[in-house]
Each structure stands twice: as structure tokens, then as C-alpha cells.
Amino acid sequence: MNNQNIILSIKDLEKTYKTSSEELAILKKLNMELKQGQTCVIVGKSGSGKSTLLNIIGGLDKATGGTVCVGGMNVSSMPEKQLVKFRREFLGMIFQFHYLLKDFTALENVFLPAFMAGVSKKHAMEKAEELLCAVGLKERMSHLPSELSGGERQRVSVARSLVNNPELILADEPTGNLDPANAEAVGNLLFSLSEKYGKTLILVTHDMNLASKGQIKYSIENGQLQELEI
Numbered sequence: 553m554n555n556q557n558i559i560l561s562i563k564d565l566e567k568t569y570k571t572s573s574e575e576l577a578i579l580k581k582l583n584m585e586l587k588q589g590q591t592c593v594i595v596g597k598s599g600s601g602k603s604t605l606l607n608i609i610g611g612l613d614k615a616t617g618g619t620v621c622v623g624g625m626n627v628s629s630m631p632e633k634q635l636v637k638f639r640r641e642f643l644g645m646i647f648q649f650h651y652l653l654k655d656f657t658a659l660e661n662v663f664l665p666a667f668m669a670g671v672s673k674k675h676a677m678e679k680a681e682e683l684l685c686a687v688g689l690k691e692r693m694s695h696l697p698s699e700l701s702g703g704e705r706q707r708v709s710v711a712r713s714l715v716n717n718p719e720l721i722l723a724d725e726p727t728g729n730l731d732p733a734n735a736e737a738v739g740n741l742l743f744s745l746s747e748k749y750g751k752t753l754i755l756v757t758h759d760m761n762l763a764s765k766g767q768i769k770y771s772i773e774n775g776q777l778q779e780l781e782i
Contacts, residue, residue: 559719559752560586560609563684565618565687567604578710580775581618586768586769587727588719590643591746591753593766595780600772602756607720609754611635612641640669644713644751646742648725658708659693666715676715685710686748687741703734714749721746723755727762735759 567579578601586592596602607613607618611627620627623642630638639645652661659680665674683695687707699704706726713721723742727735739762746753757763760782769780 554620558585559623560584560754561619561621562609563603563619565608565620566616567601567613568616568737579608579615579774582776584711584770584777585749586752586754588752589750590768591743591766592768592770593763593770594754594756594770595758595760595763595778596772601775603724605772606656606754606756608723609701609720610645610722611638640665640714641770642719644716644718644721646706646709646721646723646726648728650697650709652705652708652712656671657696658689658700658704658711661697661708662715665712669716671716678701679715680711683714684708686745687711700709701734702730703738706730706734707741710738710745714745714751717749717768719752721753725756725758727757727759736759736761749766 562582562584563732564578565579565674567575567581569578582605594602594605608615609622609627611630615628625638629637656664662680662683663676666675666679681693684690687710689704689707692700700708726742727738730738739759742753742755743765755766763769764782769782770777771780
């Protein structure tokens with residue numbers, strides 16, 4: 553494998569939570585590698601470590617052991633200031649809840665991350681408009697989150713995750729709060745936009761229909777990744 557194409561390399565990752573009475577090992581010597589442009593889906597029971605794994609990749613949580621390299625950068629050892637820059641410039645993140653700013657329009661919610669990252673107002677606005685059109689919200693740009701449906705709010709989240717042109721998109725149960733029809737629509741959108749813009753996608757889900765769309769499919773079992781046949 554050409555190392556230049558590897559965007560994510562995880563080696564012997566461990567995550568243990570300690571309480572006063574016990575140690576709970578969530579991730580155990582987990583290894584994973586992804587090339588640029590690949591789509592990867594991870595399923596598993598609640599509490600199996602799916603979200604923990606994403607949070608460690610995104611620098612939102614610290615591993616107990618092992619290394620996580622994203623784009624050649626060692627996330628495991630980054631200081632907080634560098635992690636903020638890494639998440640802003642290299643990652644797109646989508647969660648089960650949309651986390652849109654309630655007093656800002658759909659367009660402003662997508663525009664702001666780019667503008668705050670130093671993109672000119674003109675170019676940030678153009679990019680936001682392009683992405684909102686790409687997610688099917690051309691006619692809804694001036695609406696507040698309260699004026700959008702659940703599916704539309706999550707489409708805004710998808711657009712926002714792409715606005716800073718990230719290399720890697722992390723999606724944690726992005727369709728978990730949606731009805732089946734909207735869940736399928738938003739799921740299909742994520743995969744089609746990842747392909748269109750050449751993004752690497754790691755998606756955590758309970759939805760096996762959505763999971764089947766990934767190029768690479770894993771289940772987390774006993775703290776490790778197992779290849780999944782769907």
C-alpha cells in the first residue's frame with residue numbers, strides 16, 4: 553500500500569475507563585487503516601466503543617495507549633491548541649444532534665465555520681450556498697433551524713461539515729434521530745457527497761441498511777474491529 557494514500561493509521565489503540573472499583577477496557581489493541589477517499593462504516597452494540605473511537609480520532613477524547621495518526625499527524629500527542637486547528641482544518645464532524653445555532657439561518661450556520669477559519673466573506677458565502685444547493689436546500693437557505701424539519705436540519709449539518717474542505721469526515725449516528733425515510737435520504741447524501749468531493753468518511757451507525765453502503769464495514773466486538781459481511 554502506498555503510504556502517501558493512507559489518511560488514517562491506528563495502531564494498538566487502547567481506551568480504559570477507571571472507576572473506584574474497577575477498570576473497564578473499551579478498546580483493546582485496536583488497529584485500523586484507511587486510504588484517502590474510502591468510506592468506512594462501523595456498527596456495534598451500545599457501549600461497544602464506536603463513539604469513543606470516533607472521539608479519539610477527532611481529538612475529543614484521549615486514548616489510554618496506542619497511536620492515532622491522521623494525515624500523517626499524531627493526534628495522540630497533539631496539544632489542545634493544535635487539536636483545535638486540526639479539527640477546524642482537517643476534519644468534518646456530524647453528530648446525532650445537529651448542533652445548529654438557533655438564531656442563525658441555514659446559510660449562516662454553514663458560512664460561519666469557513667469565515668471563522670479565515671476564508672473571505674465572499675468565498676465563504678459562495679461555498680455555503682454551493683453546499684446547501686448540493687444537499688437540496690436551495691430554497692431553504694434563509695430559514696432558521698426552528699423552521700426546518702429534522703431531516704433538513706441534518707442536511708445543513710452535512711453541508712457545514714464540508715465547508716472547510718476537510719480530508720476526513722466523522723459521522724456519529726447522523727441519522728439516529730430521523731424517521732426511516734429521512735434517515736435513508738440523509739445517509740445516501742453523505743455517501744454521494746463523500747464520493748463527489750473525494751472525502752474519506754467514517755460513519756458510526758445502528759442502521760444496517762446504511763451500513764451496507766460503506767466500502768469497508770466493521771463491527772466493534774470485545775474492543776476490536778471485526779470485518780463485517782453485509
